[in-house]
Amino acid sequence: MSGGECVLPVDRAVAFYRHGWHSWSRTAWVDPSESPEVIPDRVRRLGVADPLHDADRRHGGSGVAAVEHGDGSISLLGALAPDAWVFLDDGGLAGRYAAAPGPWYTARGSEAEVFAGYAAALSGQLGRRPIAPQRLWSSWYGMYGDISEAALHRVLAGLGGLAFETFQVDDGWERAVGDWTANARFPSGMEDLAHRIRAAGFRPGLWLSPLIAGASSEFAAAHPDLLLPDDEGDPVVAGECWGGPYHSLDPTHPGVLEYLDALIRRVRGWGYEFLKLDFLYAAAFPGRRHREAGREASLRAACEVMRRAAGDDCYLLACGAPVIASLGVFDGIRIGPDVAEWWHDPAQTAGARNAVETSAHRLWLRGALDLDPDVCFFRSRRLGLGAGAQALLRDLARITGFRGISDPPDWLTPAERSRLAAFLEEREAAVTCRGRARWMVDDRRVDLSAGFAPAEPGREEAAR
Template identity: 30%
Template sequence: MHHPFTPVAAVPVDPRRARVHEEGWQSRSPSGAYALDARPHRPADAASATGGHRPGVTVPAGVFQGEGLLALDPGDGSPVRLWAAPDPVHEVPSLRLTPAGPVAEISADRPVKEFTGPDIQAVLAEWASGLGVPAPRPAPTVWCSGHAYRTGAGGVSGTTEASGATEDDIHENLRAMDTLDLPIDVVLIDDGHQKALGDWLTLSGRFRSRRGIAEAVRARGRRAGIWTAPFLVDPGSDLAAGHPDWLVRTADGGLAHAGRPRGRDLYVLDTTHPGAAAYLTEVFRTLRAEGYDCFRADFLSAGALDGVRHTPVDPLTAYRDGIALIRAAIGPEAYLLGSGAPILPSIGLFDAMRVGPDTAPHRAPEAGDFSRPGQDAAEFTGAARQWQHGRFWTNDPDCLLARPVVETRERWAAHMEATGGLRASGDRLLSLDPWGVDTTRRLLSGGE
C-alpha cells in the first residue's frame, strides 16, 4: 500500500560536506552513506527492483530514500540526525531526503521519530541498542558449498537452473577439513540439494541421502547445516502443480511473482494457508530430525511481498509468522541464519543475518547493480550495516573466498576481519594455496 509523502524536517546543511545514510529494504539492497551530490545505487532493471530492492518503490532522480530509517550528517558541525520507524518490526515507512541548496528536505510516507548522535554509525547503533533485542549467542564457524560449486557468472542469481555441489563434493571437503586442520563447526549444504525450489524434501540427482550426509558430518565431530529458500516456489515444482491454493495471489487473481533469481519468475508460498503452514513445518521438522541444526533461509523478502493471502493479514505479519513457524519447527537450540531478508521486520527473529548481497570471485557487480553479487557491493553495504552487529544479530558478511582465482582476495579477507561477524569459508578446500589455507585457518580461528 502506498502512502503520500509529507514533510518531516528542513535541515540546514553544508552541501559539500553533508552525508546521508540510506537503509535498504532487505539484505541485498544497497545501504550506505553518500555525499549530497552523489548518485545512490539503484536497481538496474525490473527484476532487480523486485528481487534486490523494495518492490513497487521507484525513487525519483536526485532523491535519497531509506526504508525504515534515514540518517543525515549536516556537515556543519551540528549533530547527526536520524529519522526512524517508531515500530520497525511491524511498519517500515519510506523516508526521503531532497537536497535543496543549503537545506536538506526530509519527508516520509508514515510517522517517524527523530534521534540525534555524534556520527552516523553511532546514532544508528544507539537507536538499535534502544530496541532492547537480546544479544546474539556466539556464532559457529561454517564451511558452505554454495560459492565454489556454482556455474555461470552470477551463480544462483545468474543461471537458469540450480547448480551446486554433489554429495561426493561434500565428502571431499569434509575430509579436507581434517587434513588441513581447519576449525569448522558447521558443514552447510547450499542450494542444489533439492529437486526444485519448493520441493525441499525431494533430492536432486546430486545427492543420495540427506540423512547420510548429516550422519557423516556429525561422525567427524562437526554440525550439519542446510540451505533453503522457504518462501520461493518454482513454477515447475511438484508443490506448484499440486497445491496452487498455497501460493500468494495478486489482486486480479494471478500468481504473485518474487522476481527472477533463476532467470524465470518464481511464485511465493502463502504460509497463512493451513496446508502450506503444515508443509513448511514438516519440511523443517524433517530436516531437524535428520540431524541438521544450522539453517540458512534465503530469499526471505518473498515472504513479505504484497499480495492476497488465505488469511487477510498484512505482509509483514505474514512474514514474521512464517519465520516463527520455521523457528518452532527447528527448536530454540538450532542456529537460524537469514538472508535476502527484509531487515527491520526481521529484528529479533534470527541468530545471524546476511547484511549485504553475495560476494563473488569478481569485484564489480553485474550491470553495476549493487544488489547483485560482487565484492564491491558486499563491502559497501556490509560495512554500512556494522551498527546492526551484536545488537540485532551476528552480522554475516558472506563467505571468505581465498582461492587463487579470486580477484583481490586479500582485500576481501581484510573486510571480513575488520567487520567481524560470522566467519565462513566458501572455497573448495583442496583448491586453496598456502596463503588461502593460512588465511582461512586464521579467520575461522578468530585471528586478526
C-alpha cells in the same frame, strides 16, 4: 513516540543514509542533491528493490534513514517495528508505517552514538538472540549448484585440522526450489549426509528457501492456493533464477504456516542444526493476502512459525531478508549481496565491491544479532580478486565475528591452507568503531571505505 507517521525536522543535509529493503539491497550514504538510484534491469530490480518504492523520486530508506549535517552530526529517524519507510522531504525526515501504527526512534548526535542507540532500541522492542561468533564452511562459492553427495564427502575428508564449527550444504541438493527432498545426486538422502557431517566433527547446516517455489516445481503445480496472488489473481513473480521465475508463498495462509512448520521439523529431524533460510523477502511482496496484514509483519509471523518448529537450539541465518522484520527471530542475517569471485560488474548486484559497501554500512547492527558479510577467500584458483580486496573481506569477517569460507580444500595450496588455518584459529578481535567505515581491529586501523569505489583497491587496472 508512536504513530502511523512521524516527521523529524532537520537542517540542510549534506549526505543521506539510505537503508536498503533487504540483505542484498544497496545501503550507503549518498548525495541528497542527486536523483535516487533506479535499477533499469527488471530482473535485477525484482531481486533487490521493494516493488512499492523501486521508482521513488524522493530519497528513502527501509525502516530507517538519517542525514548528515554540515557540522558532521547525524539526525536519524527509525521505525521500531516492520512495515515502515522513511523519506527525505524538504525540511525533514518523514516516516510512515504502511500497516499498523508503531513506535519511532529519533536522535541527533555523532554517527556512532546515534546508530548504536537505534540498534539498542530495536533490540529492546523486537528482542535479541544470543550473539555467537561463527566459523562456517559453505559449498556455495566453490561448487555453486553443482554439488553431490560424493563431492561433499570429499570436502569433509579434506577439512580435517581446520577449525570450522559448521559445514553448511548450500543450494543444489533439492529436487527443485519448492520441492525440498534430495535429488538424484544425493542417493543416500540428507539424513545420511547430516550424520556424516556430525561424525566429521562439524555442526550440520542446510540451505532452504522455504517461502518461494519455482514456477515449474511440483509444489507450485500441486498447491496454487498457497501462492501469493497479485491483483489479477495470478501468482506473484518475486524474481527469476534457476532458469525461470519463482513465486512467493502467502505467509498469511494457514496452509502455508502448516507447510512451513512441517518442513522445518522434517529438516531438523534429518539432523540439521544450522539452517540458512534464503529469499525471504519474496513473502513480503505486494499481493492479495489470505488475511489482511502488513507485508513485513506477515513475513515475520511466518518466520516465527519456523523458529518454533526449529527449536531454540537451532541456529537460523536469514538471507535475502528485510532487516527489521528479522530481529529477535533469527540468530544471524546476511547484511550485503553475494560476494562472488570478482570485484565489480555494474550490471550485477553480486560482487565484492557491492558486498563490502552495503555490509560496511550495516555494521551498526553489531550486538543486535550476528552479522554475516558473506564469505572471504584464501584460494587463488578461480578467483578474480586481488590481495587488497581479499584483505577487506577478511577484515569484515573479523569485525563481525562471522568467518565464512567456501574454498574447496583441494583448491588450496599448502601456503593458502596454512593462512586459512591461522585465520580460523585467531582469537576474536577487539573491535572499535572510529568513524564512518573506520575501525580499530585490535591495534590495527581498518578503513573499509577503500572498498566503496568501482576500482578494486590495490589494483592499478580498471575494476572488473
